[in-house]
Amino acid sequence: MIENLVIVESPAKAKTIEKFLGKDFRVMSSFGHIRDLAKKNLGIDIKNNFTPDYEIPKEKAKVVSELRKAASDSKNIWIASDEDREGEAIAWHLASVLKLDLLTTKRIVFHEITKEAISNAIENPRKVDMNLVNSQQARRILDRLVGFEISPVLWKKVQPSLSAGRVQSVAVRLIVEREREIISFESESSFRVTAVFRISSEENAILRAEASKRFHDEKEALAFLEQCNISKYTIGNISIKPGTRSPAPPFTTSTLQQEAYRKLGFSVAQTMAVAQKLYEAGKITYMRTDSTNLSNLALVKAREMITSEFGENYSKTRQFKTKSKGAQEAHEAIRPAYLDNPTTAGSQNEKRLYELIWKRTVASQMADARIEKTSISINMNNSPVTFQANGEVIKFDGFLRVYSESSDQENTDEDRYVIPPVTQGMPLSYDNITATQKYTTPPPRYTEASLVKKLEELGIGRPSTYAPTISTIQNRGYVSREDRPGEKRELKIITLLDGKFANSTKTEVTGKEKSKLFPQDIGMIVNDFLLENFSEIVDYHFTAEVEEQFDEIALGNLKWTGMIEQFYSPFHKTVTNTLEKKERKTGTRLLGNHPETGEPITVRMGRFGPVAQIGDSGNEEKPRFASLSKNQLLETITLEEALNLFRLPRSLGEYDGGEMVVGIGKFGPYIRFKSKFFSLKKGVDDPYTVTYDRAIEIILEKTESDKKKVLKDFGDIMLLNGRYGPYLVKDKQNYRLPKGTDVEKLTKEDCEKIIGSSDKPKRASK
Numbered sequence: 001m002i003e004n005l006v007i008v009e010s011p012a013k014a015k016t017i018e019k020f021l022g023k024d025f026r027v028m029s030s031f032g033h034i035r036d037l038a039k040k041n042l043g044i045d046i047k048n049n050f051t052p053d054y055e056i057p058k059e060k061a062k063v064v065s066e067l068r069k070a071a072s073d074s075k076n077i078w079i080a081s082d083e084d085r086e087g088e089a090i091a092w093h094l095a096s097v098l099k100l101d102l103l104t105t106k107r108i109v110f111h112e113i114t115k116e117a118i119s120n121a122i123e124n125p126r127k128v129d130m131n132l133v134n135s136q137q138a139r140r141i142l143d144r145l146v147g148f149e150i151s152p153v154l155w156k157k158v159q160p161s162l163s164a165g166r167v168q169s170v171a172v173r174l175i176v177e178r179e180r181e182i183i184s185f186e187s188e189s190s191f192r193v194t195a196v197f198r199i200s201s202e203e204n205a206i207l208r209a210e211a212s213k214r215f216h217d218e219k220e221a222l223a224f225l226e227q228c229n230i231s232k233y234t235i236g237n238i239s240i241k242p243g244t245r246s247p248a249p250p251f252t253t254s255t256l257q258q259e260a261y262r263k264l265g266f267s268v269a270q271t272m273a274v275a276q277k278l279y280e281a282g283k284i285t286y287m288r289t290d291s292t293n294l295s296n297l298a299l300v301k302a303r304e305m306i307t308s309e310f311g312e313n314y315s316k317t318r319q320f321k322t323k324s325k326g327a328q329e330a331h332e333a334i335r336p337a338y339l340d341n342p343t344t345a346g347s348q349n350e351k352r353l354y355e356l357i358w359k360r361t362v363a364s365q366m367a368d369a370r371i372e373k374t375s376i377s378i379n380m381n382n383s384p385v386t387f388q389a390n391g392e393v394i395k396f397d398g399f400l401r402v403y404s405e406s407s408d409q410e411n412t413d414e415d416r417y418v419i420p421p422v423t424q425g426m427p428l429s430y431d432n433i434t435a436t437q438k439y440t441t442p443p444p445r446y447t448e449a450s451l452v453k454k455l456e457e458l459g460i461g462r463p464s465t466y467a468p469t470i471s472t473i474q475n476r477g478y479v480s481r482e483d484r485p486g487e488k489r490e491l492k493i494i495t496l497l498d499g500k501f502a503n504s505t506k507t508e509v510t511g512k513e514k515s516k517l518f519p520q521d522i523g524m525i526v527n528d529f530l531l532e533n534f535s536e537i538v539d540y541h542f543t544a545e546v547e548e549q550f551d552e553i554a555l556g557n558l559k560w561t562g563m564i565e566q567f568y569s570p571f572h573k574t575v576t577n578t579l580e581k582k583e584r585k586t587g588t589r590l591l592g593n594h595p596e597t598g599e600p601i602t603v604r605m606g607r608f609g610p611v612a613q614i615g616d617s618g619n620e621e622k623p624r625f626a627s628l629s630k631n632q633l634l635e636t637i638t639l640e641e642a643l644n645l646f647r648l649p650r651s652l653g654e655y656d657g658g659e660m661v662v663g664i665g666k667f668g669p670y671i672r673f674k675s676k677f678f679s680l681k682k683g684v685d686d687p688y689t690v691t692y693d694r695a696i697e698i699i700l701e702k703t704e705s706d707k708k709k710v711l712k713d714f715g716d717i718m719l720l721n722g723r724y725g726p727y728l729v730k731d732k733q734n735y736r737l738p739k740g741t742d743v744e745k746l747t748k749e750d751c752e753k754i755i756g757s758s759d760k761p762k763r764a765s766k
Contacts, residue, residue: 002073004025033093034063041053050564078122111331112337131553135550145564145567146537157584163476169530169537170460170538171469187439187440190217191220192435193224193434194210195208195228197378210387218494224385234428243372250294251333256356259405284335284337284357285332285334285335293331294319336357343355363402369396374419375390447515460543477520477522481517483513521635528587534578587634591603601643605634612626653692659673662687669686678698711726716731717752730755
């Protein structure tokens with residue numbers, strides 16, 4: 001007989017909890033959800049008040065069987081799934097499947113896995129909160145209804161195998177709308193004038209300043225510099241203002257995702273995976289929260305640590321109020337379980353994320369930084385234009401000693417420095433004055449982190465939904481996360497030095513992107529289709545309102561079946577009406593006519609992706625097709641770019657008994673030669689202009705490289721030299737060599753034994 005059975009969600013969490021509970025407790029894991037809506041027939045009985053039909057998936061049958069056996073042998077059962085709505089639903093499903101009495105089953109929650117928190121939870125069990133369960137059920141059922149009913153409409157009207165989701169579709173809309181803002185944006189040029197002034201009374205004392213006006217073109221900028229050349233300069237207004245900077249609140253789920261992206265380069269999903277490991281190991285508090293609250297114990301510990309480490313004047317106890325729209329559940333912010341540990345053991349990513357959480361938490365309880373801002377205007381005697389010099393001095397670093405929050409916007413203020421002492425009316429002379437051409441920039445594309453921030457601002461989604469939402473829209477191919485190299489652009493510069501004017505240029509890279517979210521053609525087409533036919537589903541206000549209704553269900557103020565009914569009736573009617581429409585959505589655009597044949601050239605979404613087409617299917621001559629390149633969009637491709645697509649594949653002629661053909665494939669431009677593919681070098685070779693001689697060079701380089709890679713060839717088995725050392729390949733599968741293997745003495749028989757004794761291949765060979 002088991003005295004006490006504790007059921008948690010993950011084996012890692014179970015392992016940590018077992019360390020704190022005595023021999024009278026056995027801890028088992030449910031490995032997440034043990035039940036979900038049935039996959040067949042929607043899994044919802046719509047006519048019977050939306051009653052859900054739950055089933056145990058095949059892969060969970062063994063886990064459930066083991067839990068049932070343990071439960072039947074246990075005196076007391078404690079369900080310790082996570083403390084959010086998802087965790088509460090898991091607790092309810094466990095109680096249902098294990099046939100536990102909800103009135104006597106002990107439900108315990110804790111937002112940190114420490115001995116104190118677990119002991120406190122054991123001493124204060126509660127019942128399963130059915131309001132939280134119903135809120136989760138409402139979300140799951142509503143999302144199943146939307147996906148199940150809209151997907152067939154998309155298959156019929158847009159393309160097979162598509163799907164739609166309530167929150168995901170709104171996220172795609174944000175990205176599509178931002179892309180269209182960028183497409184329609186027209187960059188304008190102007191000239192920014194900066195100057196270095198010298199203070200004659202002070203040796204080597206200089207003031208860096210910027211003109212208060214931007215100039216439209218080179219002519220205007222030059223005219224102003226000519227005025228500058230003959231002007232007299234004096235110090236005008238001097239403003240010295242003390243100020244303070246306050247620390248950011250401790251992390252919530254969304255702010256952790258944003259800051260981990262900015263400071264550590266983590267994707268949203270990566271941040272949550274690493275945070276989950278830290279939580280399950282008992283190192284941080286629960287990582288799905290929209291609260292900025294800290295416990296009284298954490299506040300006391302922070303004060304003790306800060307006072308001891310930095311001094312009394314660095315400590316300032318704060319309790320932040322949660323600002324996020326529709327914040328739910330009285331969780332704590334994400335903080336270290338033990339504030340006296342500034343570092344932790346674990347993987348490199350775990351160490352880095354933990355350190356970030358520790359710094360943010362500690363900084364939130366530290367004193368404001370005190371700064372002094374100085375602003376000086378410099379007057380010209382022959383122009384109303386003034387120059388402005390700005391400086392900033394940190395008088396007391398406060399929380400900045402530990403941590404400073406990052407920003408999505410790059411810091412463009414180049415002139416923050418310590419300003420030398422000056423007095424009003426003091427004369428100045430210019431050292432040099434420079435007019436530099438600048439271009440306005442379009443709104444930035446979303447990163448995963450800035451998209452989370454936007455969704456939170458709109459009140460769409462909750463802490464548990466951000467990561468899966470962003471993963472889903474990428475997995476469906478509606479959006480891709482990409483780097484773009486950008487393009488070089490020449491900037492004109494006019495410099496005034498020693499009374500002489502000099503013209504020069506400098507190069508900047510425009511449009512360079514790193515880890516930005518780009519909409520794909522199919523995402524844009526699906527977005528437009530949903531806006532046209534299911535405007536409520538992608539309406540920002542409506543989606544936020546639905547989230548608020550889930551919150552009301554969680555509080556017990558709203559009946560979940562009534563909320564679903566109110567949504568479903570008009571939604572189902574829209575689905576029926578849309579299916580009856582004849583037209584399909586393919587994103588077709590007529591670009592113009594072929595300059596030689598006069599045939600129409602169009603682009604559209606084809607069965608296997610976006611294509612360009614020459615000709616009409618109604619004519620005797622069959623139309624020709626070419627796939628769009630990776631970075632081309634149906635909305636923006638030009639006639640010239642479409643014509644270029646038909647130039648490939650192109651033959652370069654014969655070499656060594658085989659034809660060399662240039663083309664563009666899934667992995668970029670290539671040369672096909674004797675049934676083998678040789679990649680063109682990125683940024684070096686252009687598939688449209690690569691020459692016969694250069695193609696031979698590429699083929700020979702790759703052939704020579706491959707020869708060095710093959711250590712031994714046994715026919716069906718190859719011994720290759722890879723990035724991490726020698727390995728075996730058979731039937732396109734890779735196999736590791738045992739440690740200490742003498743590669744020189746390896747025979748085919750040895751290789752067969754190694755492959756035969758391997759449990760699994762290393763990885764699939766490309």
